[in-house]
Amino acid sequence: MAVKSNKADSYGVNSIRVLKGLEPVKQRPGMYTLTDNPLHIIQEVIDNASDEVLAGFGTRISVTVEEDGAITVEDNGRGIPTGLHPEEQVPVVELVFTRLHAGGKFAKSDGSGPYSFAGGLHGVGVSVTNALSTHLVVTVWRDGEESTIGFRDGFVAEPLSVRKSPRPKSQTGTRVRVYPDPKYFDSAEIPEASLVRLLRSKAVLLPGCEVDYRNVKRGVEEHWKYEGGLKEYLMTELKADPLIEPFEASGYADDDFEGYAKGEGASWVVAWTTEGPLTRESYVNLIPTPQGGTHESGLKDGLFQAMRAFMDAHGLQTKGVKVLAEDVFGRANFILSTKALDPQFQGQTKEKLTSRDTLKLVSSFVRAQFEFWLNDHLEEGKKLAEHIISVAQSRQRQAAKYEKKKTSSVAVLPGKLTDCETDDISRNELFIVEGDSAGGSAKMGRDKEFQAVLPLRGKILNTWEVGADELFRSDTIHDIALAIGVDPHHKEGDPDLKGLRYGKICILSDADVDGSHIQVLLLTLFFKHFPKLIELGHVYVAMPPLFRVDVPKKGRKAERKLYCLDDRELQRTLDSLRKEGFEDQQLKISRFKGLGEMKAEQLAETTLNPDTRRLLPVTFGSVAEAATQSIMNLLMAANESNGRRLWMEAYGNRVEADV
Numbered sequence: 001m002a003v004k005s006n007k008a009d010s011y012g013v014n015s016i017r018v019l020k021g022l023e024p025v026k027q028r029p030g031m032y033t034l035t036d037n038p039l040h041i042i043q044e045v046i047d048n049a050s051d052e053v054l055a056g057f058g059t060r061i062s063v064t065v066e067e068d069g070a071i072t073v074e075d076n077g078r079g080i081p082t083g084l085h086p087e088e089q090v091p092v093v094e095l096v097f098t099r100l101h102a103g104g105k106f107a108k109s110d111g112s113g114p115y116s117f118a119g120g121l122h123g124v125g126v127s128v129t130n131a132l133s134t135h136l137v138v139t140v141w142r143d144g145e146e147s148t149i150g151f152r153d154g155f156v157a158e159p160l161s162v163r164k165s166p167r168p169k170s171q172t173g174t175r176v177r178v179y180p181d182p183k184y185f186d187s188a189e190i191p192e193a194s195l196v197r198l199l200r201s202k203a204v205l206l207p208g209c210e211v212d213y214r215n216v217k218r219g220v221e222e223h224w225k226y227e228g229g230l231k232e233y234l235m236t237e238l239k240a241d242p243l244i245e246p247f248e249a250s251g252y253a254d255d256d257f258e259g260y261a262k263g264e265g266a267s268w269v270v271a272w273t274t275e276g277p278l279t280r281e282s283y284v285n286l287i288p289t290p291q292g293g294t295h296e297s298g299l300k301d302g303l304f305q306a307m308r309a310f311m312d313a314h315g316l317q318t319k320g321v322k323v324l325a326e327d328v329f330g331r332a333n334f335i336l337s338t339k340a341l342d343p344q345f346q347g348q349t350k351e352k353l354t355s356r357d358t359l360k361l362v363s364s365f366v367r368a369q370f371e372f373w374l375n376d377h378l379e380e381g382k383k384l385a386e387h388i389i390s391v392a393q394s395r396q397r398q399a400a401k402y403e404k405k406k407t408s409s410v411a412v413l414p415g416k417l418t419d420c421e422t423d424d425i426s427r428n429e430l431f432i433v434e435g436d437s438a439g440g441s442a443k444m445g446r447d448k449e450f451q452a453v454l455p456l457r458g459k460i461l462n463t464w465e466v467g468a469d470e471l472f473r474s475d476t477i478h479d480i481a482l483a484i485g486v487d488p489h490h491k492e493g494d495p496d497l498k499g500l501r502y503g504k505i506c507i508l509s510d511a512d513v514d515g516s517h518i519q520v521l522l523l524t525l526f527f528k529h530f531p532k533l534i535e536l537g538h539v540y541v542a543m544p545p546l547f548r549v550d551v552p553k554k555g556r557k558a559e560r561k562l563y564c565l566d567d568r569e570l571q572r573t574l575d576s577l578r579k580e581g582f583e584d585q586q587l588k589i590s591r592f593k594g595l596g597e598m599k600a601e602q603l604a605e606t607t608l609n610p611d612t613r614r615l616l617p618v619t620f621g622s623v624a625e626a627a628t629q630s631i632m633n634l635l636m637a638a639n640e641s642n643g644r645r646l647w648m649e650a651y652g653n654r655v656e657a658d659v
Contacts, residue, residue, distance in 0.1 A: 022130065025128050025154075033128050037189060037190055038071075038178075038190055039191060039195060039198075041132055041133070041178070042063075042073070042195070044125045044126050045073040045126055047125070048125065049074075049075035050286045052075050052077025052078060054285065054286055058077035059076060060076045060211075061202060061210070062074045062211075062214070063195070063211075063212070063213050063214070064213075064215075065190070065214070065215040065218075066177075067216045071178050072177045073176050074175040078142065078172055079173055080096060080138070082147040093138055093140060094156060096127070097127055097136065097149075097151060098154065098155075129178060130154050132180060132181055132184045133154075134179045134181045135152050135157075136150070136152075137149075137177045138150075138151075139176075139177075141167055141171060141174075142172050144164065146167070147160055147161065147162045153181075192215065199211050199224065200222075200224050201233075201281065201288065204335070207229055208225070210225045229248075230248060230268065230269040230335045234246065234269050238271060238273065241273070242272060242333075243271075243274055243331075243383065243387055244271075244383055246269050246271040248268070248269040248270075249267070249268065249369035250369075251267075251366070252265030252339070260361055260558065261557050264341055265338075265361065265365055266336060266339065266361075268336045270299075274331060279335075280296075280332075280333060280334055281334075282296050282334075282337075282338070284340055284343045286337075289351060291346070291352035293355075294353050294355055294362075295358050295362050296336060297363075298363040299336050300325055300328075300329045301366075302362065302364070302370060305367045306368075306369075307328045307370070308323065310371060310375065310385070313375075314382070316385045321393055322392065324395075327392040328388055330391060331391070336362075338353075340353075340355060342557065342580070344562075354614075359611055359612060413483065414478075416439070417452065417454045417482075420448060423501075424503075425502060427450045428451070428501075428504070429452065429502060429504040430451075430454060430483060430504070431446070431451065431506045431508045431608070432508065433455045433456065433595065434455075434509040434594075434595065435595065436455050437594075438510075438596045438603075439453055441595060441600045442608065445603040447608070454479065456476055456518075459518055460518070460522065461474045461477060461521075462524065463521075463525045463529060464524050468488040468489075483501070484500065484505055485502075486532075488530060489532060490531070497536075500538070504538065504540055505526075505538050505539050506615065507519055507522045508595065508607065510594045511543075511566065512594070523539075524636055526618070528632075534619065534620060535620065540616060542608075543565055543615070544592075544598070544607040545592065546565060546566050547563070547564040547566075547592070548589070549562040549570070549577070550588040551586075552586055554581070574587070634647060
């Protein structure tokens with residue numbers, strides 16, 4: 001007799017919830033901000049004040065930690081508009097703090113909006129601050145008026161009140177007082193050292209801006225106003241004496257700089273040290289990017305290209321030594337401040353820049369400036385070249401320890417494997433690619449020095465219930481094992497990994513359902529039969545895009561090609577483009593049917609190039625091993641088809657709900 005699942009029965013029209021207003025933030029705050037402590041929601045307010053200074057309308061930012069735990073941020077910018085929004089018919093200041101996608105930074109696609117350069121288009125900023133606060137009060141001085149509005153738990157509690165300003169009409173600005181809600185954070189305390197570092201960096205990146213910090217509870221006061229710029233700041237942060245004079249320069253696009261808006265570019269200072277911890281900080285429109293991104297990759301590429309050209313021009317290369325980008329960049333300390341018209345970040349916390357065109361922009365300016373600097377500082381340049389060659393020699397000696405002995409027999413490695421040139425497993429990568437046609441594109445788009453390609457035909461065997469002694473009956477699995485140089489093993493054993501041929505083993509499949517199936521089958525193979533590779537961090541999943549959006553030229557911004565991983569990212573991209581003023585008919589959306597459809601250069605830019613790709617590491621995570629085994633058994637065991645059906649009926653809707 002069939003028994004119906006109660007959980008399945010409970011899934012109906014009433015099971016679907018539509019989260020409105022700031023509810024999504026309260027439900028899943030980790031999707032919108034960092035939840036270790038409230039620093040990031042305060043940073044959103046500080047960033048708004050910084051944008052006023054960056055736009056040329058403010059000269060002062062002050063932050064105060066009050067006796068009652070509130071944090072107050074005040075600037076002397078233009079003041080948030082307080083009039084009624086023409087479409088929404090509510091005060092603009094209310095919209096800014098209660099709607100996730102509302103703000104002045106969307107109106108900037110042609111450079112004529114209120115913020116030509118600001119920290120991104122996510123549009124969630126201070127609305128997240130409000131959602132995660134018990135109480136928030138905004139005071140605005142603008143047009144000779146003082147306006148105040150108060151919120152509690154994200155809702156308007158004290159409607160907008162307006163009175164004649166006690167200040168002169170010219171003294172405009174905004175003050176935001178925030179009471180973070182402790183229940184949303186692991187710790188209610190904001191780390192003072194991190195806050196001070198953030199504020200000091202704003203002073204550095206905004207020459208002439210006064211930044212004040214006061215902690216009433218602790219009786220601490222700090223004041224910063226830097227005139228020496230990035231170089232002065234870096235020199236105070238260095239932990240060792242620089243090898244040569246720091247290299248400081250900048251480059252920004254003008255009206256004749258094709259493909260970029262006027263004013264886009266970067267300023268930077270780089271200093272090389274031979275010992276001690278490195279100081280590395282990067283920013284995009286004053287937003288800290290602790291995880292780096294494409295602007296840092298552009299700095300790295302520009303320095304490398306310029307250094308290589310300098311060494312070639314002056315005969316400084318050493319025979320048998322190949323200098324790589326990491327040899328030039330490995331001991332470089334830097335402060336990098338980038339200005340981009342439409343920066344795209346990874347995630348709402350904006351910790352990593354993903355705008356691919358920024359890499360080329362920064363690299364072009366850095367290379368030209370550094371080549372000029374090196375030739376103008378010959379002795380310094382030669383000293384740096386000697387250091388870089390020494391680093392390269394040390395790296396090559398280290399790599400020699402891992403060099404594998406190769407036999408003359410062609411049969412040792414799979415015939416379909418296109419190997420890379422280096423044997424250094426600290427650098428090389430193997431891409432296990434779905435399909436011969438995709439394998440062809442990957443071979444053409446790869447960097448043959450350190451990237452190898454193994455194409456697979458069709459779906460591999462489900463190995464969850466296959467014994468190790470039967471694995472090699474599958475030619476495909478036999479080829480994978482030969483390519484990686486490791487035999488199947490159990491997690492509890494002590495496998496011989498001396499034969500490992502690649503530091504990164506990357507699964508590359510189509511961004512569709514069939515591709516996901518192949519991905520799961522390969523992950524099952526590694527989890528069940530090569531678990532030590534996962535434990536030691538050698539297995540990765542490459543994330544190719546499913547869509548491409550062709551965006552026409554608009555104002556100062558050149559035409560663009562934007563890549564989206566999936567439907568959700570496509571929708572977010574389209575929403576942002578609509579807010580920039582594009583109509584749907586102006587945008588051309590292409591869907592890749594598979595990796596084989598992508599041109600080699602497209603696959604290289606989006607999925608293979610370490611500077612612009614998205615590569616997810618595979619780890620065991622924090623779930624108990626028994627629970628993981630149980631879940632994998634439910635998903636992959638042949639006799640669990642009924643259990644899988646019931647599970648999908650009960651929980652399948654969460655796939656969409658949890659995203």
